[in-house]
Amino acid sequence: MVRAVAEAARIHLDAEWILIALADGALPEASPRHLILDSAGVAYAFEGLSGATDPGPHLPDAVLNRLNDILRGQLAQFRLPVIERQHAHVPIELDDVVIGAFAAWTPRSRALDTSDEVVMRILSSQTAVALQNCSLFSKSQALLAESEARNAELLATQRELGAAQRHQVLDSERHRIARELHDSVAQTVLSAGMQIEVCRGELESQSASSDLIDRLDLAKDLSRSAVEQLRSAIYALNHPGDAQRSSLPEMLDQLATVHMPEDLRVTLKVVGSPVEMPSDVEHALLRIAGEALFNTAMHGHATRAIVRLNYTPAAVALSIADDGTGEPEKLRMMLRLSEAADVDGHHRGLANMRARAREHGGTLEVLRSRIGGVRVVATVPAPNEKRTGHDD
Structure with missing residues (x-):
């Protein structure tokens, strides 16, 4: 947009040189900070403008000195428009504050008048709007990048919290099952084993058949094995080794x-x-x-x-x-x-x-x-x- 404004001024004024520049510290996010066009429309800039030519020895002293004055913020002398025969200078203002300047130099064959001042004022206002929009866009991009980074951190935190909650759920379920196994099933199996032992003792005193006693011994061994398996399961439930599962x-x-x-x-x-x-x-x-x-x-x-x-x-x-x-x-x-x-x-x-x-x-x-x-x-x-x- 700034390049288009400078080009419009060059064509309208038939200018040999066009200069647009911001004072250091004004709209720090805006770019380009300065732009120079010659009579052929070739762009020059020391920095911040893609495709621009390094000014080097090409700039006339008047253009270079004016650029230095603007960059250093020496704008007091340029608060009012200056219209001379082959030179015009219009301040770039934002909220009634001078933040830069718009200058033009024309050949001897092109004399400037008050109508050119009006055109340059309009172009200066457009430049201020363009640079402010550029500054706001840069700020919004920075805020967007910061927001995306924070969103990524938030999502990572949510995933970590979700994993922690799932681990807690699994631990809770393990402990619940372990309690039920210990308080009900294991106690029931133990009671069954004790009853088998009592029955075996009574049958031995009554000289029961060895086959029946052998069956009771087998039942007692099975109940003991069941208790051991339950204890192993309860221990495994209360001492999980899968903390990373989620x-x-x-x-x-x-x-x-x-x-x-x-x-x-x-x-x-x-x-x-x-x-x-x-x-x-x-x-x-x-x-x-x-x-x-x-x-x-x-x-x-x-x-x-x-x-x-x-x-x-x-x-x-x-x-x-x-x-x-x-x-x-x-x-x-x-x-x-x-x-x-x-x-x-x-x-x-x-x-x-x-x-x-x-x-x-x-x-x-x-x-x-x-x-x-x-x-x-x-x-x-x-x-x-x-x-x-x-x-x-």
Whole structure:
């Protein structure tokens, strides 16, 4: 824009030299700081103008001296326009403050008059606007770059917080399962072992058959082995070695393949491209998976389970299928009863799972699995979809 203004002045005045310059310190972000055109339209500048020629010895003393005066801020003598026969000087003003100057030198054949002063005043105003716009643009670019840098830092911080929250969720789930195993299952197995020992002692006193005593010994050994396995699982749950794991598929992998009984083989399948979801949604899905696998291991008498996490543009579906003895129709009936009345019992876990899914606009279904047992499916909207609560 500044180049265009200078070119317009050169053509209108048929000038030999055109000078536009800003005083040092005025509009520090503006560029170019100065511009000189000769009669052929060749641009000269000491700095800040792409494609300009180094002035070197080309500048007349009058032009060079005027440039130095303007750059040094010696503008007091130029506060008013100067119109001479072959020379004109008009201040560049912004908010009534002189920030630079616009000067022209013409050949002897081109005398300047008052109409030329009007034209130069107009061009000077356009120059001030152009330089101010340039300064504002440079500031906005700097602010944009700073904003982008801060946004990048914020996103990195959010990712770190999300990872920390997911770690906390996984630790919480581990400790919950460990408490349930210790407070209920382990104590029950210990009690069963004690009862077996009592029965064995009574049978020995009654001279029972050795085959029956051998079976009780086997049952006692099995209960002792079960207690040891439970203790190992509880220790592993309370002392995880996966602090770096953070994504939902990784947390499900830990939950599904590391912290389950040895006689239950669990497989995790991830379909689609995983996307980062809000931590509360991932927490809900992880709790649903934990509850479903706990039911499979403790109540379903299953030997195999498949955890499937399916990412689509519209939704994320989590399913847990097993080959156990569970009956979907019976579980659905128990689910309806538990929702209709606040009842206790392990079937309350299904109601909790459905409540977690609904809390995030999702659904929960209990179906027959393809491998023979029960299939629990929780579906929640994808992060870019609007969440609305609804029933199955």
